[in-house]
Amino acid sequence: MQKNKPMQRKADFLIIGSGSAGLIFALKVAAYGKVIVLSKSSMDNTATSYAQGGIAAVMYSPDNYEKHISDTIQAGAGINDEKIVRITIIESTERIKELIAWGTQFDKEKSGKYALAREGGHSEFRILHHKDNTGYEIQRALSQKVKEHPDIEILENYFAIDLITQHHLNEMVTRHRSDIICYGVYAMNRTTSEIETILARTTMLATGGMGNVYQTTTNPLFSTGDGLAMAYRAKTHLENLEFVQFHPTSLYNPGEKPSFLISEALRGAGAMLKTKKDEIFMHKYHKMGSLAPRDIVARAIDKELKLSGDDYVFLDARHINKIEILNHFPTIYAKCLSIGIDITKEMIPVVPAAHYSCGGIKTNEFAQTGICNLYAAGEVASTGLHGANRLASNSLLEAAVFSHRAAQHAIKSLKNYNFHSSVPNWDASGRVLNEEMILITQSKKELQSIMSNYVGIVRSDLRLKRALDRLEILYKETEDLYDKSILSQDICELRNMINVGYLVIKMAMNRKESIGLHYTIDYPEEKTKGRGNKDVKMRRDKVLKEK
Numbered sequence: 001m002q003k004n005k006p007m008q009r010k011a012d013f014l015i016i017g018s019g020s021a022g023l024i025f026a027l028k029v030a031a032y033g034k035v036i037v038l039s040k041s042s043m044d045n046t047a048t049s050y051a052q053g054g055i056a057a058v059m060y061s062p063d064n065y066e067k068h069i070s071d072t073i074q075a076g077a078g079i080n081d082e083k084i085v086r087i088t089i090i091e092s093t094e095r096i097k098e099l100i101a102w103g104t105q106f107d108k109e110k111s112g113k114y115a116l117a118r119e120g121g122h123s124e125f126r127i128l129h130h131k132d133n134t135g136y137e138i139q140r141a142l143s144q145k146v147k148e149h150p151d152i153e154i155l156e157n158y159f160a161i162d163l164i165t166q167h168h169l170n171e172m173v174t175r176h177r178s179d180i181i182c183y184g185v186y187a188m189n190r191t192t193s194e195i196e197t198i199l200a201r202t203t204m205l206a207t208g209g210m211g212n213v214y215q216t217t218t219n220p221l222f223s224t225g226d227g228l229a230m231a232y233r234a235k236t237h238l239e240n241l242e243f244v245q246f247h248p249t250s251l252y253n254p255g256e257k258p259s260f261l262i263s264e265a266l267r268g269a270g271a272m273l274k275t276k277k278d279e280i281f282m283h284k285y286h287k288m289g290s291l292a293p294r295d296i297v298a299r300a301i302d303k304e305l306k307l308s309g310d311d312y313v314f315l316d317a318r319h320i321n322k323i324e325i326l327n328h329f330p331t332i333y334a335k336c337l338s339i340g341i342d343i344t345k346e347m348i349p350v351v352p353a354a355h356y357s358c359g360g361i362k363t364n365e366f367a368q369t370g371i372c373n374l375y376a377a378g379e380v381a382s383t384g385l386h387g388a389n390r391l392a393s394n395s396l397l398e399a400a401v402f403s404h405r406a407a408q409h410a411i412k413s414l415k416n417y418n419f420h421s422s423v424p425n426w427d428a429s430g431r432v433l434n435e436e437m438i439l440i441t442q443s444k445k446e447l448q449s450i451m452s453n454y455v456g457i458v459r460s461d462l463r464l465k466r467a468l469d470r471l472e473i474l475y476k477e478t479e480d481l482y483d484k485s486i487l488s489q490d491i492c493e494l495r496n497m498i499n500v501g502y503l504v505i506k507m508a509m510n511r512k513e514s515i516g517l518h519y520t521i522d523y524p525e526e527k528t529k530g531r532g533n534k535d536v537k538m539r540r541d542k543v544l545k546e547k
Contacts, residue, residue, distance in 0.1 A: 010419060011036035011153075013410065014184055014200030016160045016227065019046035020135075021378030021399035022206035023142040027102070028407035029202075030151045033414060036198065037146070038158040038187055040207075040222050044143050047208040047379065048396070050220055051135025052263040052331065054127040055099075055400075056393040057092035059114055063124040065089050072394060075121040075293045076387020077516040084384040087365060088394070088401050095400040096128060103141035106130055107328075119264040119392035121293040127393045132263050132329045138396065157190040159489050160226060163203070163234045164423055165371065180235060182374040183420040190489065195426040201417040202373055202410045205231065205361065206403070209379040210500045211258075214354035215452040218250050218261040224493040225500035227380040231361045232499055236370040239382050240359030241500070242508040243517040245390055246457050247355035248273075248297035251348065252312035253339055259353040260335050262315060264392050267291055269324065271317040273301070274347065276310050295389045295517045298352040302457045305351075314347035352457060356395060358386040358517060359507070367406035373417050375406040388516020434485035440494050443474050447494070450474075451501050455508060459520045464509045471501055 012033025015022045017040075026035050037043075058068050068089045073080050100106070106128040107115040117127040130137035146152050164183040184199040207227030211219025232238055249267070250259035267273075267290045273282050285300040286292030292300075301313050317325065322344045325333055329343075336343045360382040367375045367383070378399040385398050454467035475498050482495050513523045 008197045008199055008423070008425070009036065010034070010199045012201050012414060013204070014038070014198060014202070015204045015206060016185060017046070017204075017206030017208060017378070017380075018043045018143075018154070019048035019206060019208060019378060019399070020138055020142060020396060021403045022204065023146050024400055024403035025204050025206065025375075025377065025407050025410075026152050027142070027145055027149065028404060029411055030149050032411050033201070035152045036200070037152060037154050038160060038185075038198075039154065039156045040159055040226070042156050043146075043154050044139055045220070045222070046139060047220060047223060048135045048399075049139040050218070050258075050261070051138075051396060052132045052261055053119060053265045054117060054129035054134045054393045055096065055138070055396040056122070056126050056391070057096045057128060057397060058089065058126060059093065059096070059116065059128070063126050067123055068092070068126060071121055071123050072385065072391045073387065075389050075391035076385075077389060078387065079515070080387035081384025084365060087405075088383075088385050088398060091401050091404075092397055095397065095404060098404075099138060099141065099400065102145050104130075104138050105141075106134075106137075117265045118268045118291075120267065120288070120291045120297065121391045127265065127268070129265065131327070132265065132331045135396065155187075158196075159188040159190055159492065160207070160230065161186045161188055161195065161426075161487065161492055163230050163371075163374070164197070164199070164420075165234050167234070169420070169423065180370070181372040182234070183423055185230075186426050188487065188489065188492075195428070195487065197423060197425050199419050199423060200373075201414060201419060202375070204403075204406060204410075205369075205374065205376040205380050206378045206399075207380045209357045210497070211354045211357075213448065213451050213497050213501050213504070214244075214456070215448040216250070216259055216351070217257075217354040218247055218259050219354070220258055224497050226493070226496045227376070228357075228360060228503070229496035229499040231369065231371075231374075231376070231380075232503060234371060234374075236374070237362045238360060238503060239362045240388075240507065241357060241504045242511050243358035243386070243388050244354060244455075244504065245294055245356040245358055245517050246298040246352040248294055248301055248352050249315055249348075249350040250353035250355075251335065252351045261353075261355075262332060262348060262350055263329070264294070266315065266317055266329055266332065269317075269328065270320050271315050273297070273350075274314045274316050275304060275308060276314065278314075281313075293389060294392065295519075298457055299519060301350075301352055312349040312351045315350045316347045317343050318345060318347065320344075356390055358382075358388070358390050363402070365405065366409035367402045368409065375410060377402045377406055388518065428486060431484060431486045434481065434488070434491070437490070439477075439481060440490045443478060444494050444497070447471070447474055447497055447501055451504070455501075455505055457519065459508060459518070461509070461520070461522045464505055468502075468505050468509070471498065471505065474498055475502065
């Protein structure tokens with residue numbers, strides 16, 4: 001049973017999440033105070049470690065910052081924050097050099113220059129990579145540096161339940177959200193099932209995404225939107241969650257979770273999307289063909305599948321040199337071979353899968369949220385970089401840039417933050433052991449079905465209304481179960497996923513247009529006057545106009 005634990009941990013810097021956003025922040029602040037990093041599972045089991053393609057940055061001519069800025073805004077449909085885009089791209093080169101200095105090994109050409117790839121939406125070759133497991137390599141290097149640091153404590157298998165704010169202290173909060181202060185987090189030690197109080201002068205949310213709100217996702221199973229839900233309950237501002245990026249090419253292998261990602265870099269190397277009839281089709285939807293931005297490719301595949309009634313389309317890499325496949329895509333080659341597909345001789349069956357959340361907790365240029373002492377970086381944050389659609393391989397870059405900026409700000413501000421003197425321990429009184437696991441399991445399946453069928457690649461007002469009505473029932477049932485039960489990770493994750501699903505639906509309902517990753521048949525781009533393509537072009541032109 002969960003009992004009040006009299007001992008309270010304290011840290012000057014508390015980081016929730018051990019992916020690249022969390023570990024970069026940890027390394028930068030460790031010289032200035034005690035650091036605790038919470039990992040939901042093992043330290044190296046993160047969304048970063050699953051990232052295949054690479055990290056985008058300007059390294060060599062003929063590429064330049066303006067080209068990367070332009071590509072980012074084009075992909076984001078012009079609703080990006082131009083200031084944030086410029087900050088990110090202009091600081092990209094230095095952040096890459098820092099990762100390299102920390103031990104990250106990116107692939108090089110024989111000349112010694114870094115071997116750069118090109119992915120959808122990019123006008124130049126600018127993707128640094130390590131074969132097809134770049135995220136794993138970045139995670140390896142960062143984890144090694146963190147483990148070697150004497151002032152960083154890693155708490156593995158700790159599940160964050162809720163941020164500690166005045167709401168837990170029965171203190172009055174005024175109508176201004178800036179009055180809310182974060183004092184740390186309540187977290188479950190998954191080994192002992194005890195809920196611990198961890199106090200912090202500064203807290204960084206680096207909890208990743210929420211892909212498991214959907215039935216099919218490339219996200220690891222632990223990506224359940226925990227940070228988003230905690231921030232929502234703490235009453236800070238979240239935005240743009242309607243922009244859920246579906247990766248066009250996940251391996252069609254029914255029953256496998258998470259879905260295995262077929263990196264966009266394979267299309268950058270020349271792989272082509274085809275129907276089961278061996279016909280290319282992307283030229284009908286975009287001038288860049290199979291290298292079009294992800295939202296366009298995902299919708300094109302979705303439309304082709306609806307027209308044909310097939311379960312998947314093919315990605316054809318048979319014409320790519322086998323040596324190049326083995327050298328640059330060994331993970332993809334091995335995975336496909338494990339299910340009987342030799343990609344040098346056979347086409348790869350692929351389908352779109354929920355992949356990345358472009359929205360999140362609204363942050364400023366220093367990764368500050370609307371809550372005092374609380375920062376957010378990585379996929380959980382909405383910096384304004386991505387706009388309506390993330391440009392491929394910009395996410396790892398975003399994490400590096402804003403964890404760096406958050407650390408700079410947090411170090412300067414630490415003297416202004418103090419521990420709260422009277423934070424209560426978690427109160428588990430009145431809760432009983434819930435043995436009805438089937439209730440949680442079934443509700444999770446229902447949620448994922450609702451989101452996939454009604455709030456997926458193509459939406460409508462009717463589908464969104466139906467999703468909201470169904471979710472309201474699940475919400476009431478789950479809150480009732482949560483309030484009465486001794487807490488488990490399963491019930492907490494379900495609660496978080498329902499919170500996030502609600503936010504995605506509400507934000508989708510409020511956006512009365514088709515733009516970027518949000519496509520609705522009630523406001524299709526080609527039929528919407530004053531919105532859609534015309535408005536998108538105006539936005540892009542405005543942001544891209546030379547100063």
